[in-house]
Amino acid sequence: MNEKWAKFYTEAARERGISEYLIGPLVRYIVYGLNPGSFLSACIRGDAHTAINEGSDNADELKGAFYTDFIPVMIFLHQDVPAGCIGDSAEWYGVFNFN
Secondary structure, X not given: OHHHHHXXXXXXXXXXXXXXXXXXXXXXXXXXXXXXXXXXXXXXXXXXXXXHHHHOOOHHHHHHHHHHHHHHHHHHHHHOOOHHHOOXXXXXXXXXXXX
16 A cells, blocks of 8 residues: 555656655655655755755755755645645654554
């Protein structure tokens, strides 16, 4: 069952234009409740400042990171995933992990 949801969210993330290297961690967070890295964690909390600062160590890449990663990730999180897995106090354990 989890594989079905993983595929569903992977395709949804690709349709939003999220970079491939972020899709795996995002899907593992949504489906299995595994914590992603600092950039995605900041996106999940809705912390734009931290997300952009964590997104790149190179100041020249910050503008690109914002447009290529932050915006599509935020749209995906707010329109395609369960509401309980985003926000400042999000504690997510995966869509169908009932153990």
